[in-house]
Amino acid sequence: MIFRRVRGSAARERISLPVLVLLAALVLIIGYPLLLLAAMALNVGDAQALLPTHWGLANFVRLLGHLEWIRNTLLVALAGSTFGTALALLLAWIIYRTTIPGRRVLELLVTIPYPMGPLVGALAWSELASPHGGLINVLFDALTGSHASLVNIYSVPGIVFVMAIFEAPVAFLMIGAAMGQMDPSLEECSAVMGAGRLMTALRITIPLMLPAILSAWLFLFISMMGAFAIPTILGTNSRFYVATTAIYTLFQGYPPQYPLAAAVGFVLIAFAAIAVWLYTRALRGRSYAVVGGRTYRPRPIDMKGLTPFLFAVVCAYVVVALALPLGILLVASLQRNSNITLSAASWTLHNYRYVLFDFPTTRQAIVNSLLLGIGTGTVGTALATILAWVIYRSRGAGRGVLEQLTMVPQSLPRLIFAAALLWMMLALPLKLYGTLFAVLIAYIIVFLPLAYRSITGVVVQLDRSLEEAGRVHGAGWLSVMRSITVPLLSPGLLAAWVLLFMVSVREVSASIFLAGPGAQVLGPAIFNFWDSGGLPQVSALVIVQTAIILVALIVIRSVHKKGVAI
Amino acid sequence: MSLLDDPGVSSPAPGACGDRKPARDRAFIRVTGLEACYHGKPAVRGVSFEAYEGEQLSLLGPSGCGKTTTLRCIAGLETPTAGEIVIDEQVVFSAEQNIDVPSERRSLSMVFQSYAIWPHMTVFENVAYALRLHKERAGALRTRVTEVLRMVGMEALIDQPATNLSGGQQQRVALARSYAFLPKAILLDEPLSNLDARLRVRMREELKRIQRQFRVTNLYVTHDQEEAMALSDRIIVMREGVIAQVGKPLDIYDAPRSRFVADFIGAANILCGRVTEHRPGEALVVDVNGAKLVCAPRAELPRPNAEGEYLVAVRTVYPELRRNFEGAGVNCWPAFVKERLLLGDIVNYMVEWPGGMLRIHGFPNVLFSEGERLLLHISPERAVLVDADD
Incomplete structure (x- = not known):
């Protein structure tokens, strides 16, 4: 080897x-x-x-008055990439390493949300879970008779949630590929020598997967720092600005404030560079997991009683990231006006x-x-x-x-x-x-x-x-x-x-x-x-x-x- | 370090021989009626055998014969579909009683074809991993690791990252790692097959030395008959998921039971003929194209081939060729050297004799030339009747 x-x-x-x-x-x-x-x-x-007529740092000084843009960006990107990577790791492990039924179909379904894109995700989830008129809240109110909304997607957790579920497929593919490149005998050896499943996972599997997990996390982090569609659609209502939405607003304003927008962009790129640098440092001398080129098909683990639960986890993801969004958009596209009705009689093409x-x-x-x-x-x-x-x-x-x-x-x-x-x-x-x-x-x-x-x-x-x-x-x-x-x-x-x-x-x-x-x-x-x-x-x-x-x-x-x- | 250095042969580590006294008559691993699938296809179809304590037992066969699947079943890495596996009087698998002890509680150890050296650890950590799992005290840990690494000549590299090791070095660490915590038995899955030819021969000798020092029961899977012959007390030859023959290396070599075994282990001429005389246990003569070949007597005749002919295996090393025609007795014929192939250490002759053609191994110290007329002698005990393959 x-x-x-x-x-x-x-x-x-x-x-x-x-x-x-x-x-x-x-x-x-x-x-x-x-x-x-x-x-x-x-x-x-x-x-x-x-091209500048006068040079200076005034734009960065002005930016100090809007530090919440940067803070919000880092907040959603950190939370979203962490949640997204964890989700992807869980999905990859369930699909590639356990004996749940329908793995091939689920593998395909789990990847689809990514090419569909964040814009689709944001629109669909705003139709599903906006505090007023979101389908989930409407149904909840109808069922319970209350007027409180069950979920509010126009919130920081909402933004993080939609970002994570729609970016997770990339991390899923990256981690899944790395899992396929790991020699299964590395784990088998640990088991034969007397290590239980947890021990093998902690001492062998996770350390070996770490470079791939980190690299998936970094990819999501940078991608989410630059995310535009989701924070605009889900955040602007509540005046929650991240760097990209701030830049867009500065561009659209009259007159457009290009220099301040550029300063925001510059800071964002600096943060991305720092993240890449930290990542490179963390992985120094640990590139073993990606090399070799050989792919393996490790024997999937029979989780016995847990299998239905794991299967349900993957299905839940497919429902939340694929079925519900596509369903609501399909229903909404057939409406005569913005009030969604579920009665097919009034639908139209x-x-x-x-x-x-x-x-x-x-x-x-x-x-x-x-x-x-x-x-x-x-x-x-x-x-x-x-x-x-x-x-x-x-x-x-x-x-x-x-x-x-x-x-x-x-x-x-x-x-x-x-x-x-x-x-x-x-x-x-x-x-x-x-x-x-x-x-x-x-x-x-x-x-x-x-x-x-x-x-x-x-x-x-x-x-x-x-x-x-x-x-x-x-x-x-x-x-x-x-x-x-x-x-x-x-x-x-x-x-x-x-x-x-x-x-x-x-x-x-x-x-x-x-x-x-x-x-x-x-x-x-x-x-x-x-x-x-x-x-x-x-x-x-x-x-x-x-x-x-x-x-x-x-x-x-x-x-x-x-x-x-x- | 150079692989040609002699790694401390003279100083066997104290305590390395283990606490258990090998008792050669006790079945230590017992496999009964094992059946298993590999990638959904039946790979092992009813295999039963025993490994005695301290024994070096090999599973030998061509790829796809089920030897690795059998080993992985014993290790607990594959789940058999039927049968029973007992290790040290503990049933670790039984389809009937629905017992399946997980790998980690079978107290075994394994050396993998890819060595499975954990790349994120140093040499020390690789060896210490299993020792820690088996509750080796922290104080004794370093001493013990150094001790086993010395046995494989790797103590100088103890703090190297595992990624810095060459194939041969990884192999040594893998061996040290599996012997370190004195497991009940060590399973080796083609441990030498990833090494180049020269290194393989050298590691084979070293493995033999390590086996002698540790005296742990070894179950060794290989497709290389030389390795199996060199390293085993007994060999189990497998073919298409069943056992073809079990025996001591030389017994299998001298008395292959079937054509497959005769072909797979060593090189043999397979001659076909009709039995002209058969007195059970006393005399056996086979007519090979008119040549009356006196064979090793046996109690019963083996399975003939589809044409009703019996097969006689004659090892290529056993027939004698000589220039001197005097004193010709039983099983002697005039022969003619048709072809000679000089291979260096050995010489291959294609010899024409009344029974047809015979391939004979000779040595360069006595060379015959093409076209030479010689006397061929086949000692009757070297002509062995074997089962025809189905």
Whole structure:
């Protein structure tokens, strides 16, 4: 068994041209917007100017008066990521390691809430559990005759809850993958030598899973710090602002307060950087759990009497994160007005006709989102493939740096990066702002780490000798690519493509600033629609979006049996 | 450390031999009518055997023969579908009585094919883990760990993280770890198969030495007949979930019961023929293509093949070839060297004799050349009738 990844020393090798070109391009497209963001945060002169007329720290001083934004952000992100990771760990353990019935189906159902997206989750749960008119509260009142509301989703626990259940699937996939890579004999050995189940769990399993658990937690933490849809929909009512919603409000205000927004964004990025640094420190010398590449199928544990209970836990999650949200949205989309009735007699399909055909804005948003999905999928997959290829298959220095740079957008809250990108586009002489192209660029960059991770998994598995055999037999590089590499990679490439398509279709944070009247996109359109009322129509549009994503999900499952590797 | 260093052979650790006196006549592990599935398919189909206290017993067979599943059932890592397992007079599994003692309460120890060295611990912690579980006092812990590590020549690496170890070193730590707390028996699941060929031979010798020092009952699973021969008091040969033969290594080698065993252990010529004379326990002659081969007598004839012919196994090392034709007696024929393959330590001959072709192992000290005419002698006790496979 190999614990360590053997890294060739590349210290004295020269940097190759492809590495250099890619490095320069990434530095430019990731670094330049961030530089503009920093400059904007230090701008104490004309608030509308893109480049500071006067420099100073006044924006950060003003931010001291709004420390609750940062505090709230950290609060929901910490609570949400911790709850989400714990939930994911529990689900992964039940599904992958115990003998509950229907594991394959449950594994699929548990992952669906993630591609559905936080916007869908927030809308659905606000319809389910808003203090007044939320279905759960209405039913509770009808049953008990009281007028108190049972649950209030417009609260900090509500926000944390919805964030956790809709982000948990990513952590579930990450932890599940790590569980599959752990040699089951490590646990078996402990058992044979006399350790009980609890002892084995505490001394062997959990320490070995720790790197994966931490890395899932970090992913959720950063993702939740940049979460936009959930805190806006569930928090704005009660004037609960987090950094992203504050930035959005500062952008929307008249006049827009870009410098203060930039300062908030800057602080948020700093916190993300600190989290990444702490994580790296914590894991120093503990990378054993992720290496090896071999996957195992450990014998699931028969929990005997507890099995029905564990099964119920997973089902409860599926109900709360999938069935209830989809159910309420489906019912709401069939209503004639905002008052939800459960009697099918008064239901109508009118809302679907409205969002699909009659209303130009949503019609255009649907078409644009499909185009963006295809564009992001294609360009993103191509770019990630080239990067993976250069990093894993070429020689020379600088490949490690290139890989780290590729993964940088993962640590940047998407809404803030999109804002910075907006300033870059305004600063450039090209008239990109307000076009689909602007959104496309944003999507490609923010989803690059996702695409890269998904592709490297495939590239690493493809044995180099398969290509070398082609070369030896006289095929040129292009010919090897066409006849050997691409056919072998194509299921993996298709899976990455569909993954990018899905996340693009459902994205809000990266497009809320960049989509405009000339470039309507589904996520922001749903959001704006919600902002201006019209619950039945919003629900119909959400169902349309979910349908598109579910079709993509079916495609991805059929080409890639192991599901979406995040 | 270099693997070629001789790790302290001269100084067996005090107390390492254990408190129990080996009693070779007592069935220490008894498996009766064991049946088990692996990945839903029947892998073990009615296996019964006994391991005596202090015995080195091997389960040998090709992959998929059920040997590992049997071992894992004994360890409590798989649940059999039928049968009974008794360890040291305690029933640990019985389908009939619905008993299934969990792994951790069977007082066994195991060495895994992947070594299962815990990567988040140091060498010391790996070995100390089981000792702590078995309530070794903290004061004695370090001494005891050092002691067993010295036995495998690893005491210098005691504080190294386990991730720094090579395959051979992990193997040694895994052995030290499983012997450290003096378990009732040690189960070894192909412990040498992940090592490269040279290291495997070396570790085989070392394992033999460790076994002699500790005298703990060993149940050793392997597909490598050399390992089984070298390390065992007795061998259980398995095939397709059932036991093909049980016996001492040399008994199995000299008297394989079936064609499968003759083929799987050592190298053998399988000759087919009709029995022309059979006096139970006294004489047995088989006509192989006209050559009257006098075979080792036996009480009953084995199972013939589908054509009604009987199979005779002749080990490739036993037939003698000589240039001197004088004194030719029973089972002597003129032969002709058709092919010679020089392999270094051994020489392979394909020899034509009246019965057909025979593969014979020779040694470079007496070399025959291709085309040479020789005298072939097969000693009657070396021609063994075996069961045809079904």
